[in-house]
Amino acid sequence: MKKDITNRSDIELLINRFYEQVKTNDQIGHFFTTDRKVNWEHHLPIMYNFWENILFYTGQYNGNPMAVHKQLHQEFPLSREDFAEWLQLFKKTADELFEGDNTELIKQRAQSIALVMELKIVHGNNTSSIT
Secondary structure: OOOOOOOHHHHHHHHHHHHHHHHOOOOOHHHHHHHOOOOHHHHHHHHHHHHHHHHHOOOOOOOOHHHHHHHHHHHOOOOHHHHHHHHHHHHHHHHHHOOOHHHHHHHHHHHHHHHHHHHHHHOOOOOHHHO
């Protein structure tokens, strides 16, 4: 039996493993390695804070992921398939490493985030009631 996500170290493990898979993914890897050439030393701590806040409400994240992804979409158009691939990889990585209530919760929140971003970015739906 795997353990559940219980602390920041678990979040870091999940995010590090997830992005290792993203970097080599045929569908979405180019957004991170070719199109934008992400500075991983800068990006990863932001993602740790984001997901730790999403799961544990730490208040450590204060960015605007929607604005970042809208800008990316203007330069390098995102598709429904891109969001689906991101979500599938995230859930798969979480399931490979963990199991339990927090693991299910982080996957549900990832699904909600992916859906809202897809609706607002790809489909141009700015309905505030979705968020």
